[in-house]
Amino acid sequence: MSSKVGIRESGCEGVREECNGERSVARLDALGVEDEAWREVSERRRPSDPLLPYSLTPSLPSARPWMLGLIVCVAIYGGTTVSMAQQTAAPPKERTRDQIEAKYKWNLAELYADVEAWEAGFAAAQQKIEKLAGMKGTLGKSADSLLSALKHRDDTIADVDKLVVYAGLAYHLDMSNSETAGRSDRAQSLATRASEAMSWMVPEILTLPSETVESWMKDSAELAVYRHMFADIDRQRKHTLSAREEELLAMTGDVTASFGTIFGRLQNTDLDYPVIKDENGEDLKLTNAKYYQLIYSPDRRVRRDAFLGMHQVYLDKRNSLSAVLSGQVKQHMFYAKARGFNSSLEAALFGPGIPPAVVENLIRTINANLPRLHRYVALRKKIMGLDKVHRYDLYVPLVEGERDKIPYDEATKTILAALEPMGSGYVATMRTAFDSRWIDVYETPNKRSGAYSWGAYNAPHPYLLLNYTGTANDRSTVAHEMGHAMHSWYTCKAQPFVYGDYATFCAEVASTVNEVLLAHYLLQHAADDTERLLILQDQIESIRTTVFRQTMFAEFEKLIHEQAEAGQALTGDGLCALYGELVQRYYGPDLELDEAGKAEGLRIPHYYRNFYVYTYATSHCAATNIGRRIIDGQAGAVEGHVKFLAAGSSRYPLEVLKLAGVDMTTPQPIEDTMDLFDDLVDQFEALYNRRKAGTASP
Ligand SMILES: [Zn+2]
DSSP: OGGGTTSOOOTTHHHHHHHSSOHHHHHHHHHHHHHHHHHHHHTTSOTTOOOOOOOOOSSOTTTSOOOOTHHHHHHHTSSOHHHHTOOOBOOOOSOOGGGSOGGGSOOGGGTOSSHHHHHHHHHHHHHHHHHHHTTTTOTTTOHHHHHHHHHHHHHHHHHHHHHHHHHHHHHHHOTTOHHHHHHHHHHHHHHHHHHHHTTTHHHHHHHSOHHHHHHHHHHOHHHHTTHHHHHHHHTTGGGOOOHHHHHHHHHHHHHHTHHHHHHHHIIIIISOOOEEEOTTSOEEEOOHHHHHHHTTOSSHHHHHHHHHHHHHHHHHTHHHHHHHHHHHHHHHHHHHHHTTOSSHHHHHHHTTTOOHHHHHHHHHHHHHTHHHHHHHHHHHHHHHTOSSEEGGGSSSOSSOOOOOOOOHHHHHHHHHHHTGGGOHHHHHHHHHHHHTTOEEEEOOTTOBOSOEEEOOTTSSSOEEEEEEOSOHHHHHHHHHHHHHHHHHHHHHHHSOGGGOSOOHHHHTHHHHHHHHHHHHHHHHTOSSHHHHHHHHHHHHHHHIIIIIHHHHHHHHHHHHHHHHHTTOOOOHHHHHHHHHHHHHHHHOTTEEOOTGGGGGGGTOGGGGSSSOTHHHHHHHHHHHHHHHHHHTTOTTHHHHHHHHHHOTTSSOHHHHHHHTTOOTTSSHHHHHHHHHHHHHHHHHHHHHHHHHTTOOOO
């Protein structure tokens, strides 16, 4: 969202139409789509930490940039927008907050001494918001008036962010508390008001002649800070329409946003999923959440019934569902055409300044490497002793092992050791985070579930929420969220407010680099072959689900847009056939596709977000590339990564990633990830055979 004029990744733009006003409704609506999106991504990984969404608004991605607030700070500290949709409280746990040592809990008094101080801040922010309206029409008067309006805007957003974060964090600690819930709602409403109050600014900046702004920047170093922001706004000129046309387009927003809403309602409310028998022969009504547990079942009958039962529902409703998806695709086409883009893809990527070649390169390179995935499917077939692998056989772990619970203090020690290649400065900051109450560690009654990193530019540091229970996955989650926190930390230290966030395209890189380093360390220090196999299995599945599978989704998305743009109808049968062809191509000859499985394309909520799913794959590949070079001790790798972390949104995301030595327009980072995948499968197979042959190390 560099396109957000550097303000904040208003990652939530897509659901914004539904978001306005009432947060809870907005978030739940978002949940229809996003809760699922998240699951797809994380598949069985962490329950909370997806990429940020992207734009699906009728306006240019940055035409209404100051939609700060809600999303805003969420985005800033990395990828929690979607997880905010997950605001379900954890089931009551035995330990209450006062039974947990202070060092494992947040100290929110760092943000505001008490509620009175927060109320005073709220009142002050309201006044700042009111003052914004009075600045309308002043931007072109002089360099000083432009600068003071921008600074006032930044100040206002920063204050509102901090109010939102404090209220949100307090609410998440006990979601049954109506008082904190009320404050959080008020803060969200304030953010919406602030966003509305500054909505005139970009249109007004667009009326200023570029030469005038340029000459003002020459004379004012303070104004020159905004150079990238101005350039980004300027970029929109040729896709900006007349005032009346813009008004008309804005008026279509509520109507065209309906497709995603309809899909969300169907998926989460109206579609009737069947009752199947669980492992114990008990009746179990399928839900989205249960589905994601059951496809991991070692009992093939159970996972088959879950998969086929779920997808038969989509297959049966393929005519209606394809009409909804087709409407969504036409929405993308409509706005792309209205704004003079050559394709929906080009329009969708315009906001963050990503060339379509990035997506094309990803799809092409992954396709060239599909034999590597086929080989993995063949290995699964062999190890599982199957004639044919079905879609529902892809998730079940090949190796099971009881792992001891990992005490939190041990996990943090391991993570610090694993991140040592990043250098003493990075590790020292992480240690500070662990020691200085950046993290609310344990489950407590009514605490928000999942994990995230969140904060505001003016906060003393990012805040990490965990629900740590001591699993290996929890340990990885700590490393992952700490990656987001470090990204935010470096960015906020180095950048002025206007660039103090980072784009969706970059959001999952730092977190994944941390995970890459942790996995490498764990593999090197594993106690036995079983542990090694478990670690390898996690890494292999991570690449399968995040790189291969998300690229397949991206390819489907691209193809259906191209078909529609070529004037073809998107029918239920046509979409199922196309999706089936893709699944077969990706997974190869050892996969036998069930008829119902072809309807999976109609179940995936990503398609109601406008071309963003590819960023899961690109982020993962970028992170793998960076992580491997750091592990190998390649000259400049650490320094490059730190530059990347500190760049915020001061450049376009592709350029920011180049600071870390990664060029996502080239096949290299993707090829490297594919090599790693092969290597991991090699290691897995060798170890597996060794263990089977009974010669495993003790
Ligand atoms: Zn993340």
